Amino acid sequence: MRTCPCCKKYGDVWEVELQSLDNHKFVMCFECDTIWDSIANVPDQHVSDFEAFMNEQGKDPDWTLIKKVQRV
Ligand SMILES: [Zn+2]
Numbered sequence: 001m002r003t004c005p006c007c008k009k010y011g012d013v014w015e016v017e018l019q020s021l022d023n024h025k026f027v028m029c030f031e032c033d034t035i036w037d038s039i040a041n042v043p044d045q046h047v048s049d050f051e052a053f054m055n056e057q058g059k060d061p062d063w064t065l066i067k068k069v070q071r072v
Helices: 050-056
Strands: 013-018 025-031 034-036 066-071
Touching: none
Parallel strands: none
Antiparallel strands: 013 025, 013 066, 025 034
16 A cells, blocks of 8 residues: 555555546545555645645546545
């Protein structure tokens, strides 16, 4: 399991899929909502969070649309 680069919490990091965004996949920490692109490329600092990311896409952040793929 992974440690979140932002809140340093261990374990609640998931690969997720966003159906409202063409099944876009990313990695997300469910403790602090930090997201990043891939399991293979973990940033060493805070990059973005779900809310900011969705705002960038011009969409409302809707946590119910997040589909958990697997715990990483
Ligand atoms: Zn976190």
